[in-house]
Structures are given as C-alpha cells and as structure tokens.
Amino acid sequence: MLGVPVLKHGRGPQKSPTKVLTAIRLDADVVAFFREQGPGYQTRINEVLRKSVEKNLTTGSRRTRTKRAA
Numbered sequence: 001m002l003g004v005p006v007l008k009h010g011r012g013p014q015k016s017p018t019k020v021l022t023a024i025r026l027d028a029d030v031v032a033f034f035r036e037q038g039p040g041y042q043t044r045i046n047e048v049l050r051k052s053v054e055k056n057l058t059t060g061s062r063r064t065r066t067k068r069a070a
Contacts, residue, residue, distance in 0.1 A: 026045075034041035 031041070034044050037044065
C-alpha cells in the first residue's frame with residue numbers, strides 16, 4: 001500500500017448554480033468607480049444591473065419602435 005488516500009477538500013460543485021460565468025467589457029472609468037469603493041465591486045455592479053432590469057420590467061421599456069418605410 002502507498003498510504004492513506006488523500007482527500008481533496010474544497011468547495012465542490014454548487015447545489016443550484018445561480019450565476020453564470022461570463023466576460024463583459026466595461027469602460028475603465030466605470031470599473032475604477034466601483035473598485036474605489038472597496039472589495040465586492042463585482043457584486044455592486046451586479047446589484048446596479050439588477051435594479052435596472054427590475055425597473056424596466058416593472059415600468060416597461062421606454063424605447064419606441066419605428067416602422068420601416070416600405
């Protein structure tokens with residue numbers, strides 16, 4: 001025998017994933033603004049985006065559709 005098996009400890013897979021790993025390109029000044037507020041800047045950006053989505057869902061989109069000329 002080679003010895004006691006080594007068990008890997010770690011977080012493991014999420015039981016119910018709630019977030020999606022993605023890449024998004026943001027302006028440098030926007031990222032700098034959130035980073036200056038301290039740790040957790042990605043969470044704060046997510047909260048701002050969520051509020052914007054919820055606002056648009058409750059009030060409806062303000063964009064108007066224009067008809068194309070035939």
